[in-house]
Amino acid sequence: MHYYKRGARWIAGLAIALMTTLVAPDAPAATLSLDVMGKIAITTDPSHTVYHFTQAQLLAMPAHSITTSTEWTARSTFTGPSLADILKHVGAQGTEIEVRTLDDYTDIIPLSDIDRYGVIMAYSMNGKRLKVSDFGPLFLIYPRDNYPTELTGADANAKFVWQIKALIVK
Numbered sequence: 001m002h003y004y005k006r007g008a009r010w011i012a013g014l015a016i017a018l019m020t021t022l023v024a025p026d027a028p029a030a031t032l033s034l035d036v037m038g039k040i041a042i043t044t045d046p047s048h049t050v051y052h053f054t055q056a057q058l059l060a061m062p063a064h065s066i067t068t069s070t071e072w073t074a075r076s077t078f079t080g081p082s083l084a085d086i087l088k089h090v091g092a093q094g095t096e097i098e099v100r101t102l103d104d105y106t107d108i109i110p111l112s113d114i115d116r117y118g119v120i121m122a123y124s125m126n127g128k129r130l131k132v133s134d135f136g137p138l139f140l141i142y143p144r145d146n147y148p149t150e151l152t153g154a155d156a157n158a159k160f161v162w163q164i165k166a167l168i169v170k
Helices: 002-019 055-060 083-089 112-117
Strands: 034-038 050-053 063-068 076-081 096-101 106-110 120-122 139-141 164-169
Touching (some): 083 112
Parallel strands (some): 034 164
Antiparallel strands (some): 076 120
């Protein structure tokens, strides 16, 4: 089932990549937001279960860039906050992160990936804000070109999650 899910996600990515040539170039970028929940120390909701990052908060965080190719994009420069900074901001304590997307895809990444690879939550590609039709509003980016033997193949491709809406720290 997991490989079927990854295969379906790969096909969806290909469709998105092909659709970007059909979308009007002046279509607005998606509004940035991110919910982080699970094993976190700092929350913003009354029930103390979620930290909701607003667009302003995400854009105010230090921006990092990774220039790399993905299975779905040519070599590009992706920019956004580091996943480490996001998790530090909420006081995350755990060993893995479940990444959830707008289309209800989920994948689990080990917390050890964050420091090893310097993973970012990209909101722009080549200086342009990501739209939902082109992997936005947030796209989890690894420096694939720097680690070709480790970050290539079906398991590695599954880590490049796009249209992210939430993170669950476990």
